[in-house]
Amino acid sequence: xxxxxxxxxxxxxxxxxxxxxxxxxxxxxxxxxxxxxxxxxxxxxxxxxxxxxxxxxxxxxxxxxxxxxxxxxxxxxxxxxxxxxxxxxxxxxxxxxxxxxxxxxxxxxxxxxxxxxxxxxxxxxxxxxxxxxxxxxxxxxxxxxxxxxxxxxxxxxxxxxxxxxxxxxxxxxxxxxxxxxxxxxxxxxxxxxxxxxxxxxx
Numbered sequence: 001x002x003x004x005x006x007x008x009x010x011x012x013x014x015x016x017x018x019x020x021x022x023x024x025x026x027x028x029x030x031x032x033x034x035x036x037x038x039x040x041x042x043x044x045x046x047x048x049x050x051x052x053x054x055x056x057x058x059x060x061x062x063x064x065x066x067x068x069x070x071x072x073x074x075x076x077x078x079x080x081x082x083x084x085x086x087x088x089x090x091x092x093x094x095x096x097x098x099x100x101x102x103x104x105x106x107x108x109x110x111x112x113x114x115x116x117x118x119x120x121x122x123x124x125x126x127x128x129x130x131x132x133x134x135x136x137x138x139x140x141x142x143x144x145x146x147x148x149x150x151x152x153x154x155x156x157x158x159x160x161x162x163x164x165x166x167x168x169x170x171x172x173x174x175x176x177x178x179x180x181x182x183x184x185x186x187x188x189x190x191x192x193x194x195x196x197x198x199x200x201x202x
Contacts, residue, residue: 005043008033013054017096021051051100058097061090062120066127076140077200080131081193084154087124088189091162092180098162125151132200141200150199154192161188 011033015024026047030037044050065086074082091098132147161168165179168188177183 004035004039008035008040008043009050009054009057012050013096013100016051016054017099021047021100026050054097054100058094059120061094062087062123065090066123069127076131076135077196080128080196080200083127083131084158084192084196085189088158088162088192091159092185095162095180098159121155124155128155135200142202145200150196154195158188158192 008029012024012029015029015032018024019028024047026040027037029050030040033040040050044053069079069083069086072079072082128151129147132141132145132150135141136143136145136147157168165184169179169184
């Protein structure tokens with residue numbers, strides 16, 4: 001039963017990402033997942049509850065990363081780079097969900113989606129900002145750096161890449177090479193590291 005439930009969540013996430021919440025019916029979700037519509041109602045009760053469950057799952061993954069980072073022995077810039085890579089990977093692995101959270105919050109002003117999206121963003125931003133403030137107090141980072149803008153610009157840039165790569169990758173990728181290839185992911189991450197070094201280090 002658990003496997004069926006997780007399978008439905010995965011299929012629903014993909015379909016809602018493609019069609020939007022309003023465009024993805026529970027009937028089509030059931031057809032793609034190869035389960036009965038009644039099973040979806042049994043697991044989730046409604047499409048709205050299904051969406052909340054999808055977003056809640058992502059929040060749990062983010063919190064798992066935060067817990068792991070709190071036990072990390074890395075410090076200063078090494079910690080920030082490590083954390084950045086961790087958050088990038090979990091968001092990249094959930095690209096469909098990232099699209100849902102950013103698209104659906106603008107559609108009909110869905111309070112639940114906006115609230116969850118803001119919560120995830122705050123968790124990530126607070127962790128980075130806290131580290132930078134601590135580093136500034138210890139003299140590791142440039143005391144004049146604007147931690148709020150640095151984190152905001154970087155997190156939004158990575159988010160844009162994950163949602164729509166063309167916002168970040170200026171040149172059209174070579175034929176047959178995805179904008180999400182290992183090469184382009186490495187390019188984005190390495191630039192992010194360089195950006196942090198230039199903005200934070202004295």
